[in-house]
Amino acid sequence: MFTFIHAADIHLDSPLIGLSQHEDAPVGKIRGATRTALSGLVDLAIEREVDFVLIAGDLYDGDWKDYGTGLFFVSEMRRLEEKEVPVYLIFGNHDAESKITKSLALPENVHVFSTRKAESFAHPGLPVILHGQGFATQAVIENLAERYPARVADHFNIGLLHTNLGDAAGHGNYAPSTVSQLVAHGYEYWALGHIHQRRVHHEKPHIVFSGNTQGRHINEPGAKGCYVVTVDDELEVSDTEFHALDSVRWETVSIDCTGIEDEMDLVQKIRDALAGALQRADDRLLAARVVLSGPSCLHERLHAHHSRILAECVSQAAAVDAEQIWIEGLRLKTRTLLDPAELAKRDDLTALVLEALDSFDPTELPDPVATLKTKLPDDAVHALTSSLAPGSEEAQAIGEDVRAIVLQAIATSSD
Template sequence: MGVSFRFIHAADLHVDSPFRGLTEVPPHVREGLGSSTFQAVRHLVEAALREAVDFVVISGDLYDMADRSLRAQLALQREWQKLHAQGVRLFVIHGNHDPLSGAQANLEWPSSVHFFGADQVEAVPVFARNGELAAHVHGISYGTRAVTANLASRYKPAADGSYQIALLHGTVDGHAGHDPYAPCSLAELVGAGFHYWALGHIHQRAVLHSYPHVVYAGNTQGRHANETGAKGCYLVDVSDSFETKLQFLPLDTIRWATLHVSIAGITSEQALLSAMEQAVTSAAAASEGRSLMIKLRLEGRGPMHRVFTNAGVITELLGGLRERIGDMDSSAAYIPGAQWSWIYRLEAATGADLDLEALSVEDSFTGELIRNSNNVQADEQALQQLLDEALQSLNGNARIRKMIRVMQTERAAGWFVQARELAAGMLTEDMDGQSVSLPEQDAEQGGERK
């Protein structure tokens, strides 16, 4: 029989992370983004003290860069001292963004903070507030940025009957969009003899397995458009019989969101603006007081689709919507911490007010176009051949060729559908000579590998 205790599992703080690819951002939004990762650390410490935890574990990437900023280091030192003053221990491993090889200031850290080294997996006993042995915490840090070895295979639980916690910054069974650092399998972790794997590196929180628990805490603050939704940490309660309960605690101050607005039934710009404004207002009301970075995506079919074939209209709609939303939360520019909403992108993925299924069976040029395009879309090889032929004249330039490869991977299917929509629309209705513009490559994708 063990002893009951409580701890917090956090990961991927990325303190002082830069926010790239955003333009036309007003000062209060830029300031809020710049301070958000620091605020998340403060909220982490406040949560640890409020919930009276016995200790905190952080599974890598405290900083955003190997050569960590002095501001970020001083911020963590200040917050960790608050935990130390209340007797809360902290166990930390470093990951691929903040390996031990990176430059760091010569600072004095509280004795209650334990940083795991990179030479071998270390096991450290941790005691509950009543002085009884609660658990062993195991961990190993990255010595360099790119660790491709299976670190999980080095972890061995202590054979003393206590609760065993393993801190690991790595990739379980692969993950799209993330470098495969410290790769391992879920089956391997489940069978390793630990009670709780406290994982870092993947920024989307997830409980991969229960009993034993294999858990990604996710990052503490979303940093770009691909990191949507609430971000924070897990509060973990362990009973004297090792029953383990998890509770998610949000720590973020700014949330990234993609809002979907249908144009079905909308016949005027005024009605469209009202629908978009309502979507933003509803999202803000449901964000638990957090500020929002919003991408608005117009979808569905309707007569307003004709308007969106002019890229200038999208730009003007975005400007008008920003003004309307800005009037609602203008106080945010003057009151620190006030909630605000910023629409950083408006994109249209709409279709003409057409019944493509009905048109596809017509004995007409339009019907033939739709049938042939459906066949090509269903055949990946045929679609790629069509794109290669269309872009042949541009592939002679090496720089443009590289850009095309990226754009083809991310946008090919979407562009093909748009082209079919435009062609069908032009054949079935008068387009009034309006020009056609395809959407630009997203600038807010984040840019870096995790």
């Protein structure tokens, strides 16, 4: 029997998006989260006395800002070298050979697969053989797995691959492959990287994404970590155990406002929901996005006072645990209880306003930043215009705010 750890997408020193704007955010903890995950991985490998560790691409987030990133990785790998734990590593689209301009000599226990062609490493002392190829450039579009070596008989064959399996939507379509192709290849275990959501796609043979080791934004919620894989004496996988490594947990905290008529009741609900989410985060720093939804008589007030409600979320988070919860943002998805058709019956002018409101599109307003744009660098102009592009989340939110405020004004005007 032997065990190994399968990890991928560590994205060492990647910033966590959406947290740094808080002036008293625990910057160190947030900035160090991807490092904490790597240290946790090494601790786990030592504690469990695993035979080896796999890292299936995107160890680095991109080129190192300075040598600190490399020094940290080397020092963590030395801890494994002392315990004689080999590490098998491929590079992915984020840390493709062509993108990384800095390098440091790695300890001898770290084996990096070639980026020119697929190669095989026999793991000493066990009937285990590893096959892999890293990315030479970011946009590897060929099906790398097709040229992986044939299965070696009487061995546990592991394929290390950074791949967009099954043309998954929303991911760079790099080194595409399919489940049926990988099954047919004959290896016992495909250790995959690239998709940040962990998933066992197939068992016997195993085709597994471990997901990333630390969520980096609100769209990477829930526990993140690695798999500890156990292989029995018949060279069959007997267990794939997920182990969380994240120190900052992202979660969308949704509150259904149906039936809530009093703002104080809503505030209490927000506080309870945050307390529940913190408990689920298991002593980790919780980065929460609050989403309010459902039909509510508070709809218009919430939209008119977005920043106050956001501040209330921050305040309630602090009341639950000031050190442990950070509010990433607030999304208002409530619906009005006012009936525009009823309001329109009042008089012609109201009907006219409501008709105009119906077709209101904030992206068609005269451009308030036109002159500013001529003075800004291209990147900033792009950021400005894309955030207010038709259909964007920001444009929709502005549209919702305006509708709610106008409806409220009409509804209260004749009361």
